[in-house]
Amino acid sequence: MTQFPLAFHETVMRTLSVLFVLFIALMSSSAHAGTGVVIGSLGAPEVKLADLDGTPGVGFGDFLIFAGGFNRSEGDSDFDDRLDLNGDGTIGFGDFLLFATQFSG
Ligand SMILES: [Ca+2]
Numbered sequence: 685m686t687q688f689p690l691a692f693h694e695t696v697m698r699t700l701s702v703l704f705v706l707f708i709a710l711m712s713s714s715a716h717a718g719t720g721v722v723i724g725s726l727g728a729p730e731v732k733l734a735d736l737d738g739t740p741g742v743g744f745g746d747f748l749i750f751a752g753g754f755n756r757s758e759g760d761s762d763f764d765d766r767l768d769l770n771g772d773g774t775i776g777f778g779d780f781l782l783f784a785t786q787f788s789g
Pocket of ligand 1: 767768769770771772773774775778779
């Protein structure tokens with residue numbers, strides 16, 4: 685029986701978890717138009733663009749990059765500053781919500 689390295693399982697589970705949350709957030713934002721406006725009014729001075737893979741728009745390739753760096757903080761060796769969309773030093777749920785508002789499929 686093939687044994688996968690633990691890091692592989694962690695990456696898959698983290699990606700699947702974020703995918704589920706993304707699905708829920710996208711369903712919620714389509715049912716309540718204007719979510720992005722509310723997020724933008726909370727006082728974040730600058731929101732980075734979520735286009736991480738260099739292709740037009742924010743799509744699944746960008747999501748995979750985002751999911752790979754989720755739950756990291758400044759000081760972690762694999763912290764990717766591009767993913768900290770709200771600039772608070774942690775790649776967390778707030779960044780995910782900003783990512784979801786920019787997601788175009
Ligand atoms: Ca952040």
